[in-house]
Amino acid sequence: MKLYGSYTSPFVRHCRIALMESGQDFEFIETDQASSALLSPTQRVPFLQHGDTFLTDSSAILFYIRQQAGQPYLGTPAELDLFCMVNTALDSTVNLFFLEKDGVDINSVAYTQRQAARIDSSLAQFEQLTLSDSAPYTDPELRLACYLDWGLFRNRINIDKCSNLKGFLSGIAKYAPFANTKPPQ
Template identity: 30%
Template sequence: MKLIGSYTSPYVRKISVMLLEKGIDFDFVNDSPWADDTQVPHFNPLGKVPALIADDGEIWFDSPVIAAYLDTLPGGTPLLPADPAAALRVRRLEALADGVTDAAVALVLEKRREADKQDEAWIVRQRGVLNRGLDALEQYAASHRDLNGETLNLADIAVACALGYINFRRVAPNWCVERPTLIALVERLFQRESFARTTPP
């Protein structure tokens, strides 16, 4: 199995963590989708990472689809509940965490533009998405239902990758103010070997 991605992508990290938690052997192919000589569009026509080349040669993208695919493979720790309705609830939280990540990435990209080209209204909108998303995740985490429960699941991983990225890019340095349950959740998860091994450089 080959995972095509970059070390700084939170979506790629989500899949790397999953593969490590499940004990699935994989080769990491480092390819930045922003590089002039990137090969990513050969694997994912959208030109985005992650893309996964399975052992049978089939190519999977994007990260929620790869995550669902990995959970269909035999062996390894399941990261989605067997019950379809419960699995959907976990995947809803994955979508929420990924949406927070999308807003964080949008803010990073916008801030890289020259100051006079940055769109203030767009920045305010993405900050709103980020803050509402984090507030909702704090509430879900505090309920210990579908997130921050006894057993690690895909929602936990997606949330920790979102917050890891926010920390790494310093997108919202005060995100932890009044979100104690999320802090406790990520501090616990960042101690796992799968997260330690995938810390962005």
């Protein structure tokens, strides 16, 4: 199994964690934007190659990894909803990050202001969740942790007033697959 991606991508990180948890052999191939544009029709990471299987979305990759290992994946509508909510916040945060990096004044555009409001309201909702304080973690919790850690790493979010999220992130930071996939500083 070959997983292509970057060490800093929260989507890739979640896939790496799932592969570590599954115990399956895999090769991680670091891939930049130029290479992913050539190798994947979505022109982004992660993507996975395993025999004749080629997957280009982290959600499908996670499903495949869990299925191959006989592990559960998004077993209830509530888990799927939380996973999708985290993805929405993550997509908005990533988009604002790249727009700002490209010189867009994200505070002067109505669309990007709505994206920022979506991030804030999502973080407020996440703060209200009852989250695991030790392994095993669900895939929505792993996705949330990858998002929060990436958002802090990139200085895109502030959770100083979110004691629940800070406690959750502090706890999961001790979980070996999460700790071992932390982006390089």
